[in-house]
Amino acid sequence: MTSEYSAHHLQVLEGLEAVRKRPGMYIGSNGSPGLMHCLWEIIDNAVDEAVAGNGTRIDVILHADGSVEVQDRGRGVPVDVEPRTGLSGVEVVYTKLHAGGKFGGGSYAASGGLHGVGASVVNALSERLDVEVDRGGKTWAMSFHRGEPGRFADQGEPSPDAPFSPFEERSELQVVGKVARGVTGTRVRYWADRQIFTKDAAFQVEELVTRARQTAFLVPGLEIVIRDERGEEPSETSYKFDGGISEFVHFLATDAPVTDDWRFQGSGSFTETVPMLQPDGSMRSTEVQRECTVDIALRWGTGYDTIIRSFVNIIATPKGGTHQQGFEQELLKQIRAEVEKNARRLKVGQNDKLDKDDVLAGLTAVLTVSVPEPQFEGQTKEVLGTPAVRAIVAKVVREGLKERFTSTRRDDKNQTSMLLDKVVAEMKARVSARAHKETQRRKNALESSSLPAKLIDCRSNDVSNSELFIVEGDSALGTARRARDSEFQALLPIRGKILNTQKASIGDMLSNAECASIIQVIGAGSGRTFDIDAARYGKVIMMSDADVDGAHIRTLLLTLFYRYLRPLIEHGRVYAAVPPLHRVIVMHPGSKPNETIYTYSDGELNKLLARLRKQGKRWQEPIQRYKGLGEMDADQLAETTMQRDGRLLRRVRMEDAEAAGRVFEMLMGNEVAPRREFIIDSADRLDREAIDV
CATH class of the missing domain: 3.30.230.10 (Ribosomal Protein S5; domain 2)
Structure with missing residues (x-):
């Protein structure tokens, strides 16, 4: 570092060099979002053609070699010579920043591309980019290496690793085939430059499918096909809607x-x-x-x-x-x-x-x-x-x-x-809610008088370390009370199956004793007034029996959380306890103490017994099968389900809020027909012997 600063310290980046030096300025980042943004730029060019009434289908192909291809049936990128630069229209579009047909020249009434940098930025950030244009009865082609036009000496399939020779005197737009007169379109295939993008940057298929579906809604009659050839079996998804928005x-x-x-x-x-471009090249307001x-x-x-x-x-x-x-x-x-x-x-x-x-x-x-x-x-x-x-x-x-x-x-x-x-x-x-919140703020959030009497609270005030177990039934509560660590584990019993809050009104939910107790104990409000920072516990753990009724109770609790306490799920603070199904006591000869092993499914039990037979070991018969949490001793419950060093928890996540909303509405809502159809379609996948697992 030096304090000297003069003109020779300044750098002037020309053309696509600026894009490669500062990609984030043009595509946001050099990770997966930036990689997807490049793809959107090429797709949006095809969509602009469709919006202008040229072409009714767009194909997006994710090739197995990591490249991506976008095909449209639009008018095709111009192949004639642009008079000011002396270059073909294809080369101008893909190598010159702020160049294109969307600056008010009459080619497009309205378009998404308006800075003239989309295609050229993608080209600059690609190790290889191939363009084919069907226009005037011919197929024209040109290739680029990191933005520079030239030729690749391909041996078979096109590859960015093939020897590349840049054009020296003048660029050449090659004619590589013929098409029927009237057939037009553009095909762009490119390999993202790994010198620019991070190693973990990848095309997000779910995001691509969501965007394709969205675009098909917005352009009635346009069909968008997504083909993924990267896996063992290629998959294809197509969207077309005539009803619009x-x-x-x-x-x-x-x-x-x-x-x-x-x-x-x-x-x-x-x-x-x-500012408008004049014929003499000047700009005039x-x-x-x-x-x-x-x-x-x-x-x-x-x-x-x-x-x-x-x-x-x-x-x-x-x-x-x-x-x-x-x-x-x-x-x-x-x-x-x-x-x-x-x-x-x-x-x-x-x-x-x-x-x-x-x-x-x-x-x-x-x-x-x-x-x-x-x-x-x-x-x-x-x-x-x-x-x-x-x-x-x-x-x-x-x-x-x-x-x-x-x-x-x-x-x-x-x-x-x-x-x-x-x-x-x-x-x-x-x-x-605001009035109630102001009243509650005047009280100490931990006052026992404001909490349900059936809550068995913990001693710690450290929210990040505390846990609330929602326990099914009084019998399980008695065992859990002896098994818990009272320093940081609190217990709240619920009686049977709580209200289905997907069907019930807010008033019915708040008047339900079990729902109101859960909201009151968590202490952060509900619905739009829910304040995650006010929650009294770092984890909320549902602890129910490992049977159909227990699964139903978990589903009802999750419906309550999703509808009225959603930030708890979004922040990953809702869990389901996983109690064991079997207790196997392995008998050892002599004075060596017997060994206790817990299993969590019938398949796991069968594998354990097969291994013990192979080892010549005996076990105590009959093997204990837990039908509910209340059948466990306190030390067994503590060891398997409540102690942090030995328990297993399932964290409840919500990756897609829209999909989650549709699932809850289908499973728990008022419409019976979609739920019946789901049950009928899924019946073949049900293992009757695993109903209670």
Whole structure:
């Protein structure tokens, strides 16, 4: 290090060299997210063609050699010479930053690619990239090595390790085949550069499938096929939807409906001053007229979770932006006005005011806008920044809601009435919860007088070290009480099977003694007011018998946790104890003490007995089979299920919230038909002898 700093210390990175030096600036990171972002750039180019009405199918192929290929049936990348650079259109698109057909030249009315860096960035970060274009009755091809055009001397299958010769004087776009006249499209295959990406960076198939399904919803009639050839058996998944975002909302929503799927559509125009490229190559500020179209599908359900997916030109904006701001603000404004009009019927006081969370509770919405050359915050396009879009979206929401609330149709009246009842109930629940929370804050969270009498608490105040065992039945409680470590292990008994909270209302849940006790003992509230930092125990462990009833009780408890105490699951603080099924006493000759071995399944027991026979050892008959926790002695329960150095716990995880919501609704909800179908389809996989295991 030196204090000297002058012009010769400065570096000027030219072209794709800048991308390779600072990949995070363009793709976010050099791990799996960045690798996926590169793939999205190529896929989005194909989607833009489909949105413009060119092609109805896109194929994404994950090859066994680690490369990925995207095929479309669009117009094909231009192959003629670009006059300013003297290069073919293919080479310009894949080697020049900020070059493309999406800068207002008329090729695309609206597109997701707008910085002109997507394809060239992918090329710069690829060890090899091959492009084939069907256009004008011919197939044109060009290859690149880390962004540099040239030829690979392939011996058989294409490989990034093949000898590479860069073009020296001028680049050449080769004709490698013929196609029928009228057949057009682009095929891009690339091998990500392992000099750039981390060793553990990999294509995430689940993420790819989710994105493909999402895009198929957003572009009705477009078929997207994902083919994974990396495993022993290739797999293929295809998505195509004709219903658009209405189908998307129906797919996302898991709770029972309060309203039907509502669809709001509209457009608006605005003026924008942008620098425009002149024929002489100069840039001049020009005022242009923009047209923004808005399409919204939404519905409210009986739950309290909010799902809003926003998109700009088919590109997801997970962090929102001006379009989502306009949507949420106008939604709150209009529903507030309707509540004020119906204040007498709804029993709303002058000081009661709806909050945004009250209106958004139970809402599932898909918001899409189409606008030429939108302004994003950064190349990753997660936040829309175009200011004028906010007012246009707000206008569409305002007109759509007014049409619903002023409708004279009986169905619309019933739905809007139920919607107002729901948002007001949310507001009253929030106000009551806040008042209750303020009262509780004045009390000591560990006051025994505020906790259920049946709780057997621990002595430690260290939350990270404490454990709450939810024990099935009083008989098991007696054994567990003698087996526990009273320093950090607390016990809460429950009687039988608690309420199915997937079907029950919030009021019924809170009035249920067992559910209320669990929420009160954990001490962190419930629902949207749940505060994970206020939880009194570091682990919550369900300890039930290893039989069908025990499994049912665990399922009911998990339903309660998922519906009202979800952050406990999200933070990995919910566990299921795994008590043994068998106790085998191995007899030793002479004075050597007998050995006790516990097994946890019939298969494990059979393997143990076979091993003992082979060793010539005898065991005490009959082998004890535990039918419930109450049959265990305290020392046996402590050794196998409660002591940290010998027990086995199953942590409850939730990798996909949407999938979990659908599973709970199917297994525990009001709809009988999907549950019956699941039971019938799964019956063949059931081992009757393992029902109690």
